Amino acid sequence: MTNPPHRRQLGPVLDAFQALLPRPGRAQVSSGHCRLTTDMPIAGAHSPLAGAMLRSLLSELLNDPIPGIPSNTTEDTRVLLTDGAEGHAPGAYTLRVSPTQVEITAGGTEGVAHALTTLRQLLPDAVHRRAAGPPPEGWRVPCGVVEDEPVFAWRGAMLDVTRHFFPKRTVLRYVDLLAAHRFNRLHLHLSDDQGWRVESRRHPELHTTGSWRTSTRLGPGGPDDGTPHGGYYTLDDLAEIAGYARLRGITLVPEIDVPGHTSALRAAAPLLGRPGEPQAVLDTVWEGGTSVAPVARTEAYLCDVLEEIIEATGAPYVHLGGDECAMDWWAEDPEVAAAMAAAGCTEPREMHGHFLRSLGRFLAGLGVRMIVWDEGHVTGGVLPDTIVMAWRGDEASGRAAATHDVVRSPLFPTYFNFDQSDLDAERRSEGGPITLTDVARFAPAPTAWSEEQRAHVLGGQFQIWTEWVPDERHLDYLAFPRACALAEVLWSGGVPDPADFDARLVRHLRRLDAMGVEYRPLAGPHPWQTGGTGVWKRSSPGRIAETRKWLDSISNQP
Numbered sequence: 001m002t003n004p005p006h007r008r009q010l011g012p013v014l015d016a017f018q019a020l021l022p023r024p025g026r027a028q029v030s031s032g033h034c035r036l037t038t039d040m041p042i043a044g045a046h047s048p049l050a051g052a053m054l055r056s057l058l059s060e061l062l063n064d065p066i067p068g069i070p071s072n073t074t075e076d077t078r079v080l081l082t083d084g085a086e087g088h089a090p091g092a093y094t095l096r097v098s099p100t101q102v103e104i105t106a107g108g109t110e111g112v113a114h115a116l117t118t119l120r121q122l123l124p125d126a127v128h129r130r131a132a133g134p135p136p137e138g139w140r141v142p143c144g145v146v147e148d149e150p151v152f153a154w155r156g157a158m159l160d161v162t163r164h165f166f167p168k169r170t171v172l173r174y175v176d177l178l179a180a181h182r183f184n185r186l187h188l189h190l191s192d193d194q195g196w197r198v199e200s201r202r203h204p205e206l207h208t209t210g211s212w213r214t215s216t217r218l219g220p221g222g223p224d225d226g227t228p229h230g231g232y233y234t235l236d237d238l239a240e241i242a243g244y245a246r247l248r249g250i251t252l253v254p255e256i257d258v259p260g261h262t263s264a265l266r267a268a269a270p271l272l273g274r275p276g277e278p279q280a281v282l283d284t285v286w287e288g289g290t291s292v293a294p295v296a297r298t299e300a301y302l303c304d305v306l307e308e309i310i311e312a313t314g315a316p317y318v319h320l321g322g323d324e325c326a327m328d329w330w331a332e333d334p335e336v337a338a339a340m341a342a343a344g345c346t347e348p349r350e351m352h353g354h355f356l357r358s359l360g361r362f363l364a365g366l367g368v369r370m371i372v373w374d375e376g377h378v379t380g381g382v383l384p385d386t387i388v389m390a391w392r393g394d395e396a397s398g399r400a401a402a403t404h405d406v407v408r409s410p411l412f413p414t415y416f417n418f419d420q421s422d423l424d425a426e427r428r429s430e431g432g433p434i435t436l437t438d439v440a441r442f443a444p445a446p447t448a449w450s451e452e453q454r455a456h457v458l459g460g461q462f463q464i465w466t467e468w469v470p471d472e473r474h475l476d477y478l479a480f481p482r483a484c485a486l487a488e489v490l491w492s493g494g495v496p497d498p499a500d501f502d503a504r505l506v507r508h509l510r511r512l513d514a515m516g517v518e519y520r521p522l523a524g525p526h527p528w529q530t531g532g533t534g535v536w537k538r539s540s541p542g543r544i545a546e547t548r549k550w551l552d553s554i555s556n557q558p
């Protein structure tokens with residue numbers, strides 16, 4: 001990118017330890033540096049995964065494959081890795097750099113991944129370029145210490161790959177970008193009305209029929225582009241994404257959204273839908289469809305698919321969706337009505353809860369923890385250990401947190417598909433604005449909540465729904481730099497000193513430049529990032545206050 005506006009903003013000069021983002025618990029520079037060179041001895045007591053993490057980083061930095069890492073140390077061990085150390089919480093790590101040694105100590109592999117992200121940030125920005133190669137004298141790591149631990153255990157990002165499909169290479173790059181901010185969850189929204197995005201060997205119609213649509217209409221009544229759109233991940237692709245993420249301290253969280261948001265599923269398997277109703281993958285990215293029949297054969301079909309995904313990914317969590325389900329027809333349908341009677345449900349909403357709980361019990365049998373959007377909490381579609389993702393504002397979250405673990409994902413301020421400012425130049429989206437400052441002020445565990453509610457907050461995540469996001473370049477634009485602020489909120493617990501955050505962010509944007517991230521410059525979009533005068537022109541001024549009011553008004557509904 002040429003001359004981004006932030007380059008002209010000269011902030012305070014920060015030493016390498018002051019410039020870390022997210023801000024660590026404690027970071028202190030001292031004098032001197034330690035050299036990383038191709039011939040240096042590396043050793044440590046570590047799991048195979050932690051060893052692979054270190055070897056991968058050093059091989060990349062040094063342009064030289066590092067073979068194994070021996071466990072026996074010697075006097076001249078230059079890089080010392082200890083994984084599984086006592087006294088470190090999950091995700092926590094200590095990084096000590098002296099003139100003779102870089103010492104990484106972590107309680108587990110996730111902490112090792114975060115320590116390596118910090119180590120990379122201590123080096124010149126060039127290490128964020130591919131094949132940067134070491135200078136002739138090796139990389140110089142400044143001496144100092146970082147003692148660090150995340151405030152929130154769940155620090156995630158949700159990517160909707162249904163409204164627009166993002167190929168595997170984009171997802172793998174996204175994992176790299178998340179790891180560079182010490183996020184630890186990637187939630188993939190794999191099914192919706194506009195596409196089914198994962199192979200099924202047991203039900204191949206899902207990926208052959210459900211994975212594509214004949215065209216795309218942007219918005220209700222919007223122009224039809226007449227161009228087929230689609231794609232899906234094979235189970236091997238998904239296994240690869242999960243493994244690649246694991247190697248970077250990130251857990252993949254797959255979502256199969258049921259019983260609503262299922263037009264693509266029903267297009268593939270029409271018998272699971274309302275008898276006589278035409279079923280098709282929706283071409284209008286904005287609209288929702290109806291639902292599957294919450295009956296035993298639907299459940300069996302979905303269990304097949306869930307089992308395939310879990311076998312491929314080893315996912316410890318699976319998201320079952322449960323949001324925005326049109327279920328009015330259930331009570332009128334003889335088969336569903338009979339299933340409701342057999343389950344002792346008098347209202348469709350009770351059946352919604354019953355259906356989600358049944359699938360949740362299936363997951364529990366496989367050792368997998370179930371997640372739902374907050375509608376699932378309203379209908380009782382939760383088991384005692386279900387995690388609730390509350391998207392409909394503080395009230396819905398607070399209600400869920402009174403009884404269940406929650407991951408905070410409120411539309412405001414974590415739906416990053418909304419505009420980043422009120423400038424007319426912002427590209428068309430659902431609305432907004434949700435600014436960088438709004439994100440920096442987000443309190444995942446509000447002080448007004450009780451201690452019990454606050455203790456139920458596992459953390460939070462940002463979401464990018466892709467109705468208005470056709471490509472990776474726009475994804476970068478929406479995610480960054482807001483993801484930098486959310487990373488800080490979730491890792492450090494908040495942004496108490498905005499000036500300090502701003503100074504580190506200006507510095508951090510240079511790392512993003514080196515990584516080739518097309519973030520939104522702080523002063524506003526580049527000309528090619530604006531909506532211009534065509535179909536992407538911003539359609540209306542932001543109405544975030546009204547959106548928030550509307551959300552509060554529906555947050556009791558199933």
Ligand code: ACM
Nearest residue numbers: 323324373391465
């Ligand atoms: C959602 O935005 N329907 C989770």
